[in-house]
Amino acid sequence: MQWYALYTEPRHEKKVADRLLKLGVEVYCPLVTQIKQWSDRKKKVEVPLLPSYVFVKLEDSNRDIVFQVSGVVRYLFWLGKPAIIRDEEIQQLKQWLLDTVVTSFEVKGIQVGDTYKIQTGPLAGKLGIVSKVEKKHLEIILEQLGFKIILNK
Structure with a gap:
């Protein structure tokens, strides 16, 4: 059996993971805890580390089973x-x-093309190249891992 990456509809990662588990598929949906700020309170919420992606472990011959689940x-x-x-x-x-x-x-003094070291979270210590800087988010390409992440403020 091998791990595969599935692309899901936006904000359906947890639902897809739950539905796949009910089908008997080994699934991994990496979640991180973020502190969200509302006008009246702060709250810890679990959000997917990789938006729109979950991982499944299947035999190659059983790969089509995932399409029985809505959201895949x-x-x-x-x-x-x-x-x-x-x-x-x-x-x-x-x-x-x-x-x-x-x-x-x-986001202060950061420009496109800068090397940025992630300070906190599951990717702390990883270096990436800044590809986009905006008021509320930063896009970083992590060449070692082969993907781009978006850090939201």
Whole structure:
């Protein structure tokens, strides 16, 4: 059995993971705890680390079973084949997420092209290249991991 990445409809990651579990599919939806600020209170909420993605562990011959679940869009492909995620990568991701709360950040003096070191959260210590800077978010390309993340204020 191998791990595959599934692309889901926006904000359907947890629902898809629950539905796949009910079908008997081994699934991993990495979640992080964020502190959200409302006008009258702060609250800790769990949000997906990778928006619109969940990981499933299946036999290659059973890959079509995931399409029985509403909210699943497609598999993530690499070089024309469904991307296979190594067990070590899933384990490392799980390790990063242990007891983590993602806090806010400040966008001052950061420009496109700068190297940025992530200070908090599951990716703390990782270096990335800033690809976009806006008032309320920052986009960073993490070449080591092969993806782009968006840090929201």
